[in-house]
Structures are given as structure tokens and as C-alpha cells.
Amino acid sequence: MCRTGHRPDPHEPERGDTSDTAFAALLEDSAEELYESAPCGYLSTLMDGTVAKVNTTLLNWLGLERTAVVGRKRFTDLLTVGGRLYHETHLSPLLRMHGEINGIALEIRRPGGGRMPVLVSGAVKYGSTGEPLLTRLTVFDARERRAYEEELLRSRKAAEESARQARADRARLQDALAVLQQSLLPATLPPVPGVDTAAHYHTASPDRLGGDFYDVFPLDGTRFAFFLGDVCGKGPQAAALTSLTRYTLRAAALHDPDPVSALSTLNTVLHERYTGGDPRYCTAIFGVLDPDPVTGRVAVRLASGGHPPALVVRADGQADFLATPGGLLVGVLPDPHFTAAATTLGPGDNLLLYTDGLTEARTGEDRTALYGDQALRDFCAHRAGEPAPALVLALTGLLDELGEGLDDDTALLAFGVPTRPAPGPATKNPS
């Protein structure tokens, strides 16, 4: 292609006038030929728009004879209706004002009613006294470009539609997740005669179904069972495990409300369900509340499977963990040991169950600076004597304060014995 190269043409062993002449012949014959057969359309119009000159390329696109165009048609006659309008409103005023136009998109009419997208540039030629003489226009084939633009437009529409669909799907999924999440927790706690109950669930991420759970339900006329726990992992698998755990414990308790027995039944179910390379387990405290309608005191028996110990906050300000050492995660071993403990709650006493989202919450940049058991005990001891709902409310405020440091779900469940007799059948009729 490039004549400045130094390599000799293999077909022209002798370089010299002969090859240069041959090349000039190949290159271009005349300015007229260049005009007529250029790869773009050329035309010149008088100032009223009448076509004065047009090249063969453009005539071929139009499918018209030269004699039918020159002196007989105006430039606008070659355009589609839309193109004509655009010419009148934009192109013509621009030419008059600036004397030139650049890359205006129009459509020309083709034989048989077709149309062809083109890009038109033009410049006005002025006479020696500055009066406009004629307009020269170049017309470029824009079919490929138009197709490309349409393709781009289609792609953009498709992308916008996908994005819209994705937003809708996401909203629907979050709705479904919220419903499922609710099914994992009781909507409300049943009233327990002579006992204040309060619970709170903090979700670390709206996208991830939680792995903490709790429940309170009646066992018979007087006793109530409760549990609170934490399944390993996060997401849908954890939620499925939570669901299985919740309903297994409920059914087990109705069969045998002994806390160790209930956890053992759950252990059997989980261990058989999840073995091998994908072990699933949970930690849980299961317990039974046995309120004495005469004394108003509430006997609590519970058992722990690998769960952080419950906290007993006495009315006098004493706060102690109800130790359940050595209780194993539920679902790990076929025949595990669960640790039982018991206490009695008097007026003003509270029993708090929690998941380690709270005690493992980060209190600094370092992941080893955690809120901890001691801080929780102190926090609750300062609120000794307050009703259970007030304690849970204070802890909810604490969770909010922990903010970013709280990166796990957290469940809270508290039982308290009111200092004054609570309204209810058990206290109204203490026989």
C-alpha cells in the first residue's frame, strides 16, 4: 500500500519510471473520476435548493438518472418526509447562520419506497463580495452505523429491562425472606401467668436468613417451655436447620419436657439428618418455667447444649451466670452430654437468655476486642429490679450502640417475676 517502503515489488524487478507510471494509473485517473465514483455522495445546490451538480455514487443510491435530478429537483426532494422536515427546521437555518453543517443524520429516498440513512455535511460557497453562491454537500452511507446504533439501543433497552427485572426479583426475594424469617420466630409470645416475658431479635443482614431462634409455649395447665439457640452458619441452609430445630424441640417437649431429654431428642434428629462432610449443629438452652401461684416464685429447670450460660439478675443487684459447663453442641456426637441447671426466680428477678452475637460483638477495630460476658453481666446488674421488658429494651439499645461491631444475628429472651402481683388468672385465684 505504502509507496515509501523500500522493498521492491516482486512482480516489478526493475524499479523506475515504468513502475511509477503504472502506479499513478492505478492510483487515480482524474479529479472528475474521483468526484463521480467517490465512496460518498456529492451534490451542489443553488441557494434555492435546486440541485446543480450530483455525482454518480449518489445517483446510484437514489436510483435516479442525472437528467431527472439536475435542475429539476431540490435537495429536499431527495429526502424522506421526516428528513425534509428536519431540513427545514434545522439544516437550512444552520447553513444560513454558520455557512456549514457537519454530520447531520437524514434519510434519503430509495427506489421502490425504501429509505437509506445518511450523514450529511455541507458548506456554503461564497462569491467575491461575500454573497452566497451555492451549497456543497457530501452524503455518507450511514446504514452500518445506523444498524450499529440500533443494536446499541436494543442492548441498552435489554439491559435496562434486565436491571428492572433484577430489582423486582430482589424485592420479591426479600419479601419472601422476611416471611420465612418470621416463620422461624414466634410473632408474639404467649402470656405466662405470673411471669413477664420479653424477646428481641436483631438481624445482622436483611439478605441472610438468621440462624438464631427462640420460642415460648405452654406444656400443660401451669408449666411453660422455652428455648433459645443459635444454629451454625448463615443463609438458607441455616434457616432450614433453624426450622427443623424449632419444631423438633416443640414436639420433643410435649412428649417429655425434661430439658436434657428434649435436647437429646433434638441431637438425635440433627445427628441423623446431617452427617458426613456437611455437619450441621446448633447450640441451645431448653428450659421449663413452673410458676407457683401461691408464692409467686417461678422454678426454672434448664439444660444447655454448647450454649453460653443464661444470666440470672436478682432484684438486689446480684447477677450471675447459671453455669452449664460441658454441655456439647447439639448434633455433633451420637450420644452427647448436656448439662442441666436449676434456679428459682423471686419477685424482681430476671432470667436472660442470649446468643453470642451480643457477647462476641466487636468493640474496637481489632476482632479480638469483644463485648464479652463480664460487660453483659455488669450491664444487667445495673438494671436489677427492672421488669423483663425494660431489661430487653435496654439491651436493644445496647445492640444499636454496638452498631457495626455487631455482625452476627442476636436473639434475646428474658423472663421476670413482677415485684407486684401481675394481673392474670394465676394471681387472681391463688387457691
Place this chain on the structure above:
Amino acid sequence: MSPLNFITRTAPTGPVLEIAGDLDYAHAPQLHAQLPGLDLRPGQRLVIDLAGMEFCDSTGITALLAARNHAHAARADIALAAVPAHTLRVLRVVGLDQVFAIHPDSGAATRP
């Protein structure tokens, strides 16, 4: 977040898997993926050396339990070595200190 790295070596007691980095929700699956590649024969002991482990959450503990199940399926034993203090505390809370043999370092864990 630190990436999770593994080094496997062979001791007289069997394979030693050194874990460095974060054994958490994002990385624990990598430990699951390591298990099938371990050359663990009946009667051997799989030692998991946690000296380089910087963080371990409940999914990390699940992965350790999966390693235990894997070892038992191969009729082998499992031991943890150099468990960081925080993880050791968690293992005690959930009772797993009774389930895993825990050694101060891999030297003690690989003593036949």
C-alpha cells in the same frame, strides 16, 4: 480479611494440615475442599495446626467438625494443635474441647 492458606506435610502420625488466615464464612469452604485430597490411612492421626489461624467463626468450627467426620470415615483420628486462645475459649463454651484432642503445638500432636 486474610486469605486462607494451607500447607500439608507428613508426620510419622499421618498428615499435618497447617491452616493460616481466616477460617470464616467466606473461607471455610476451602477447608472442606482440602479434605478429600489428604492421604489419610486407617489408624493414622490427622493433625490440624492452627498456629497461623487468625480468626475462626461458627462456620470455621463447622469445617473443623467436617474434618473430624472425614478422619473418622477414614478410620483415623484427629487432633488440633496450637489453637488460638479465643478459639479455645469458644471450643470450651460449646463443649468441643471434649470432642477434639487438643495439643499445645504440632510437635506434641505428632508424637506417636
